[in-house]
Amino acid sequence: MSDIPLPQPLTDDEAAELDYLYENYEADHREGQWADALEWARKGDFAPLVECLRRTDFPLDHPDVRNWLADGLADRFKKPDKVAKRPVMVPFELANGRTININERHLKQFEAMRLAEQLMVTMDRKAAIEKAADVFEVEPPKRFQNSLTPADTLSGWLGLARSKWGLPPVKSDGMFDDVVASLKKD
Incomplete structure (x- = not known):
């Protein structure tokens, strides 16, 4: 007992x-x-x-x-001039293997960011971003087309906070940090 x-x-x-x-x-x-x-x-x-x-x-x-x-x-009834659209959430697997739900309209951006992160393992950051921007034909927003390159646009997406994509913050209370650290040592 x-x-x-x-x-x-x-x-x-x-x-x-x-x-x-x-x-x-x-x-x-x-x-x-x-x-x-x-x-x-x-x-x-x-x-x-x-x-x-x-x-x-x-x-x-x-x-x-x-x-x-x-x-x-x-x-x-007072219908607004611009009707709000509910987001369509789709599962997406990040480069680290974690699956999150993202808005369907951001799918192309997330695929480009995932490719850039995967390429950063084998090449430098700038080359990886340029290659991923070329593969996914990233275009800058219309108001910045004269001043931004596709690589600059993708680099900006990589730097955006999770809240800008409609994602909740990553919650970590540190409860398992020691366990994960001990597993990485082995």
Whole structure:
């Protein structure tokens, strides 16, 4: 038998809280779906709201959605001039082998950056960037076409922060840093 103590039974308050969470999970999920659909509808994209309305397991019990639909039916819909488009996320494998989800419209840029990072192992940074820019036919933004080369554009992409690409920051609490360091020594 080990010296690890067994977990203590839940108190009545903890058990009641856990029961509440299990019972209300679906309602909370539905509430979040309605809120998200309403947010996109206000931006001009009605597809998520239509999907929620057509689902029979999602009763229309969200008061904000009811009010918004009532206002719209009373000819008060205000569709924005420029309709927001929801991002289409696709999986992408980085040069280090890690897979992330990126916006589909950034796929070409990420493929060029991955190739540049892979080429930097065998050649210097500038040559790798120029080769990757040639392979993917990178073009500078229209307003900078006279002042930037394709290699400059790709170099700028490589230097952008994760937040500029719509990616969450890399979270590292340092918990496993010693383990990884010890594995690299071996």
